[in-house]
Amino acid sequence: EAQVTQNPRYLITVTGKKLTVTCSQNMNHEYMSWYRQDPGLGLRQIYYSMNVEVTDKGDVPEGYKVSRKEKRNFPLILESPSPNQTSLYFCASRGLAGAVETQYFGPGTRLLVL
Amino acid sequence: AQKVTQAQTEISVVEKEDVTLDCVYETRDTTYYLFWYKQPPSGELVFLIRRNSFDEQNEISGRYSWNFQKSTSSFNFTITASQVVDSAVYFCALNRYSGAGSYQLTFGKGTKLSVIP
Numbered sequence: 179e180a181q182v183t184q185n186p187r188y189l190i191t192v193t194g195k196k197l198t199v200t201c202s203q204n205m206n207h208e209y210m211s212w213y214r215q216d217p218g219l220g221l222r223q224i225y226y227s228m229n230v231e232v233t234d235k236g237d238v239p240e241g242y243k244v245s246r247k248e249k250r251n252f253p254l255i256l257e258s259p260s261p262n263q264t265s266l267y268f269c270a271s272r273g274l275a276g277a278v279e280t281q282y283f284g285p286g287t288r289l290l291v292l
Numbered sequence: 293a294q295k296v297t298q299a300q301t302e303i304s305v306v307e308k309e310d311v312t313l314d315c316v317y318e319t320r321d322t323t324y325y326l327f328w329y330k331q332p333p334s335g336e337l338v339f340l341i342r343r344n345s346f347d348e349q350n351e352i353s354g355r356y357s358w359n360f361q362k363s364t365s366s367f368n369f370t371i372t373a374s375q376v377v378d379s380a381v382y383f384c385a386l387n388r389y390s391g392a393g394s395y396q397l398t399f400g401k402g403t404k405l406s407v408i409p
Contacts, residue, residue, distance in 0.1 A: 211397070213399075218401060219401060220383060220399045220400055220401040220402050221383065221385075221399040222399070223396060223397060223398075226396070236396060237396075237398075266335070268337060270337075280339050280342060281327070281339065281397065282339070283329075283336065283337035283339075285335070285336050286335050286336065286337075
């Protein structure tokens with residue numbers, strides 16, 4: 179089954195404690211991205227990657243890092259989390275579903291930074 | 293810069309009524325893609341439709357239909373005979389294609405639809 183997986187699904191942490199949210203896709207897609215969703219703001223793109231070792235900033239990259247060492251994985255790293263990074267995070271990968279290019283989203287990670 | 297506006301923050305309808313969700317976009321690009329996603333209360337994002345800027349044909353999929361009007365930069369979504377299971381937040385999104393394989397997906401802020409039994 180084609181899917182994007184994220185772990186953990188829920189995380190409570192404290193300010194300054196480094197954390198990583200993993201993202202993996204099994205569809206051999208080249209393009210992957212991270213979004214955060216906040217009430218009243220919709221989804222905003224944090225970072226994206228067009229292929230292995232190729233990443234670029236989205237709309238709200240401050241406070242985040244990413245890496246793309248393998249095609250299937252695209253982890254999101256918060257080196258020193260702050261309360262304003264409390265949010266719902268989605269990983270996504272893009273590829274063909276039949277003849278239509280589609281963006282597949284992971285199930286989301288709810289992060290609370292105290 | 294590109295922008296997607298979903299002016300309706302929340303809509304409530306009674307079951308079996310038709311409802312239209314509005315989406316207006318801004319872009320300077322001549323080639324772009326538009327999407328609709330559904331986010332039910334469980335939180336996942338479900339892809340509904342993708343439309344490219346060259347294709348202005350309206351599309352119907354069961355109770356769902358989409359009206360793409362390039363002249364007014366709108367990509368509206370209509371649910372016919374709404375059902376309680378349609379209750380969700382719906383997002384319109386714009387994907388700008390750069391031709392070099394890179395793009396940025398910009399979402400509207402979403403419209404929360406509540407279908408009352």
